[in-house]
């Protein structure tokens with residue numbers, strides 16, 4: 235049972251990753267992202283999810299340096315962008331990210347999307363960087379079961395994490411079952427559907443019953459499904475609100491009621507078309 239902001243998921247290589255992190259897509263580099271990360275860390279977050287393509291790794295790095303929490307207590311993840319896939323490009327892009335973040339290691343590095351032609355070579359570079367101790371855990375994002383099976387047949391090394399679009403309109407049950415069987419931790423991106431679904435009557439009713447916000451209900455549903463969440467916000471009150479997910483429990487019926495909102499609806503690109 236996940237009961238505290240300090241609780242962590244145990245990844246398949248023994249590394250622990252917080253169940254709650256701050257997403258920073260669309261947070262502007264400079265003051266906006268620095269303030270968001272600092273607010274989050276002050277509110278108890280220890281995990282930050284950025285990406286090379288978000289163009290805010292420098293701001294995330296600045297916030298980390300100023301936050302007063304020791305580096306080893308933080309969990310910093312970034313992602314390799316598509317145009318930098320391939321062995322040599324990956325190694326170079328990894329070092330550029332590290333430099334922008336001003337870190338000497340990453341906690342988690344993800345292949346952002348499964349670019350068909352290159353993701354195997356990219357994975358080989360990830361494995362080598364991992365072996366060299368520069369990354370504590372390596373994973374993928376937006377990978378379907380067959381992409382992961384291909385990585386496995388090629389390298390035999392299982393990704394620690396698969397970060398995918400996951401929310402009440404896209405519950406990802408088959409992929410969750412596949413990842414569970416393989417020992418891959420699933421992490422939800424756009425867990426709040428970018429705020430577009432917060433007025434659904436089923437969710438509003440549950441929020442009322444638990445005296446919580448709809449955002450908190452959705453995040454808790456994820457935690458009870460063993461899914462890591464990284465809601466994005468640059469608003470202090472929401473960053474704090476999104477931590478209020480450890481002091482209540484949804485019943486099995488309530489979890490099913492949320493599951494039944496699934497409509498196979500994606501906000502982002504379809505990984506099958508990459």
Ligand SMILES: NC(=O)c1ccc[n+]([C@@H]2O[C@H](COP(=O)([O-])OP(=O)(O)OC[C@H]3O[C@@H](n4cnc5c(N)ncnc54)[C@H](OP(=O)(O)O)[C@@H]3O)[C@@H](O)[C@H]2O)c1
Pocket residue numbers: 256257258259260283284346375376397398422423424425426427428429432447449450464465466467468469472473475476502
């Ligand atoms: N791997 C990938 O391909 C991929 C793709 C997309 C996203 N991601 C990651 O996942 C993170 C989260 O996804 P996301 O940013 O797309 O969407 P999200 O977290 O579902 O939603 C973010 C939006 O919801 C608002 N919000 C946050 N908390 C709220 C609350 N308690 N009540 C009402 N509104 C709230 C935010 O507004 P304010 O900021 O204005 O407060 C923002 O507009 C990203 O930041 C990124 O780190 C990864």
